[in-house]
Structure formats: C-alpha cells, structure tokens
Amino acid sequence: MEATNATTMKEVVQQKWGKRPLIIAGPCSAETEEQVLQTATELQKTGKVDIMRAGIWKPRTRPGSFEGIGTKGLPWLQQAKKITGMPVAVEVATAKQVEDALHFDVDVAWIGARTTVNPFSVQEIADALRGVDIPVLIKNPINPDLELWLGAVERIAKAGIKQIGLIHRGFSSYGNTEYRNAPMWHLAIEMKRRYPELMIINDPSHICGRRDILQDVAQKAIDLDFDGLIIESHIDPDNAWSDAKQQITPARLGEMLDNITWRKEDS
Template structure:
C-alpha cells in the first residue's frame, strides 16, 4: 500500500541537474572562525550544494558539548552570505524552528532522536504550520519503519510539501564496523511505499569512522538515493563532537570525485530487452520459491497434527540443528552468504513453529 504524501518533486525546490545533492559542513558550529573557515573550504571544493552545521546538539549524557545555540545561527548566516550556499540546521523543538527560520536558515532537518518521539515531531509540525520551507526527516534511532513514516506524515500534514527523508542507519546490539547499521532494506521499503519521496543518505552517522564513508556513499548512490549528507570540518582531529566521522573539505572533494554515478534507467533498447528477460527469469524463480515454501508449510501442518495427536512437543532442538548444519553446507557449496541463509532459515523455522503452535492450540473438535 502506497503512502499518501502530498509532496513536491525534488527538482521543483532543489534542482541539481540530476546529480546527487551534497550537504556538508561541521557536525557542530564551535566558534565563528571555525564555522566560517570550514564553510569557505567546503565552498572552494565546488562539490557542495548545501551548508550544514549543528547548532543544538542532543547528546547522550549531560555535561557534553550540546551546541553553541542561537549565537551560532548568526555565524551561519554570515557563512551563507559569504559563500552563497543555502544553509541547513537540525531542529528538535518548536523554539528551534522559530529561531532557525528567524535567522534565515533555508532547510531544516529533524534528527533521529526526535523522530523516535511522536510528541516531539508533532510539536515541530505545529511550529511549521503555514511555513514554506524544505524539511528533511532522519530515520529514528531504532529500526522502526512506522515511526519514520509517522514523522514524515506529521510534517506533511502540517503543510510541508518540500519533504525528504534522510537514511542515517539504525542502532543495533550487534557489534559491527559501523556506528549505526545501514539496514538498507528499511530505506528500500520506504522508497517502495513512497516512490516520489526523495531520500538522502548520511554516511557520517552510519559509519562513525571517516575511512568507511566512501563505501557507504557509493552504496547509497547505487541504490538511487538523491543525495549525501557528509560532515566536514577544517580540522577533524580537534572537533568538539564526532571527530572520528568528520572529514576535511579536501577529503570530501576526493570522496565525491570518486563516486561512480549511475542512471536509474537506460534508453538503450538492447539493454532494456536483456534486463527485462533477466527480470522475467527472476519472476519465474520467485514463483517457484513461493510454491516450494507453500509445499513445505503443508508438510509442516501434517507434522504439527501428528505431534499434537501423539502429545509430542513442537520444538525438536536436535532436528533444528540438523537442518541448519545440512542447509549451511549446501549454502556454502552454492556460494550463498552465510548470514543471509541463516536469517532465511530462521524465518522459515519461526513460521513453522507459529503454524505448529496454532495447530497444537486448536482442540481436536475444531480440527475435526
């Protein structure tokens, strides 16, 4: 089911000639000198379309630097006038919205810590009533697509039609190389539900380490995201916040230069015909997969009935371990990704358990 969002096409409010829109600037506005120098260096790259800076910084623990506040908006306005770059700022309260707009900020974004709270988002939406300003909404910290959608809908219902999402990854208990797991599937699901919604990617917050940014940035572009938000600082080594994930403006230019830009479609008829043939083959394989899953579940039902009639427990740990061992051996021979196959088997197993539990809980009179 598609989302019913009333939004303007990205090209109508920020046309970059089909190229990815690059939003960059320091994680935090620290001093007037630091912000202005970083803005100048970012401008000189010729790669940046929008200047960003953190004015209010929601920190995990009190006592950490929580942003310079309203004073930084004055510096940002100076940077805007000097460089000619439109500006973007994160807002977390209605007061932030009012102060940012009064200072001439061009674009607002709602951060992950705000998106997670519908009350906060609604307060921001109420402050945006009657305002014509682009608003970007980051995904919530936790992997909850409904919260992300809900935030977008609240802002849209406030009358904001220049609307976009920012994919910045999700918090996870699993240890990995990333600060926040990309979980690309959630961004893809959002794009599927709202094809007209522009989605930007924030490699800085996904990676947490500048060395990983080029890879994530390229993946985002390959997934047809409309832009990137990458934090840049004149000297990341002395940054007051998130030093490890910021890059120098020179490195930023290198990252952008090394991106391979791809088209979402092609005018080449030979390419289109071959692609359609391959897609048709995939469709046939998908149909077979679903057919086989249906056959498997029919067998699961028979097993569930047999266990119920003989008072045998649903879960047979040894059998599950046997399935995993055999299937993983086959998956390895087929050169399939281990984690993918394991997750797939766990989904199938969970559905089998659910189906058998349903059978177990049904009385014999209901069955007969």
C-alpha cells in the first residue's frame, strides 16, 4: 500500500500492527542500497509482507564478522519505504541507534535477543524512546529466562510505549542441536498467558538457522495461535553477509506463506 498524505505512515503501521497474521520480512542485514531496494520491491510483489525488516547494526557473537552497515544504510530504508509504501523495522541496541533510527523515520524498532538480557541496555533504549511512542518488538533473551523478558517488557511499557509486541526467536544452548535456537515453545506460551494483550510473533529464521525446517516451525507457531511471523529474506541468500544458511528469497517466502495452513479466522 502506498502511503499518501491522507494515510500517514504512522496510520499505515497502526493498521498493519493490529493485523493477524502480521508478516515481517527482510534481510538479516542491510548490505548495499541495491540489495535493500531490490529486496523491498520483491517482498512487496509477494503481496504478503506487512513490514520490512533489515538489520543496520548487527550484534555479532564474535568480532571480525560483518557488524552491520551502520547509519549509512538508514536512507536506503527510507528509499525502500518510499518506493513500496512498506513500513520499516530495525534492531536498536543503544540510545544513539534509537536516535539515528528515528532521525531516518524508522517505523518500528525491535530489541534483539542479546540486548534483552541486559537491563541497563533495555533501560537506555526505553529512555531514548520515551515520548516517541513508536511500536517496539521485544525479542526473548538468548537464555531461557522469562523474568528478563518480562523485565524488558516492563521497562519499555513504563517509558509510555503503547504498541509493544513480543518476538519468540528461541533460546541458545551449547553444542549442535536440531535447531540453532531451541524453541522451548512453553516459554513463549507462558508469555502469551501473562500478557494476553500483547502481540506475539514467531521468528522461525533464528530458531531454525537453516531453510529446510523453516516452514514446519512457522506452521507450528500459527497452530499455537501466534499473531504473526518475522522471517529473514534475501535476494541472494547463499551470498548474504550474515545468517546466509537461514535466509530465503522473497519468491520462496511467498510460496512458503502460501503453503501454510492459516487459522480460518485470519484467512
């Protein structure tokens, strides 16, 4: 949908936000202007994506990996939004990142799993967002600690943010397992029970860490009554600068979403 003067981007986000299922998709990382714009155009062509995601600052586990294109990538997202009318979401981890994201009209902010574990960081983000009131999605912490997840929600809510959503992205464990991050579905279900008024969406990309089981995990989330999905999508997944193994092309994403059995009330 094209944002016109009559429909401001804020209204677009509000309409999209309440929608079920909410579909957020886009690359793990913004890499080049061309990649961002082409991804945006192809995602829009599927007709199934509500909000585009792209990591600008990447919290990599080890130094030396690509740590994100940085603020330079924010005008690319602005341009993607102009071309497609899709609101954009980025991960923020510091007050400066919040400030930069807001300066470039980012519509939705999300807090990453490595940030949710740190109350100082979450508080810093909450303070930077105070009075701004853009929608904020809070990923579960990397470790299965429900209290940390709850604490992050409370800090953001206390800053006056009205539209808060949860992202279930699984929990890390040591060694090779079937999943990159164990889903531990019961923890997400417990969050749903404690905060029935908050939207909760599932991130099959970071749970799976690979493409072949993505659809099964997405289906399970829908069967468990999650409100939507956030899925990583890249125009050339194998050559992505981060999380290459789990990304899928926009066309494949479209097919996958077509093959999911949605709840009757949402279709």
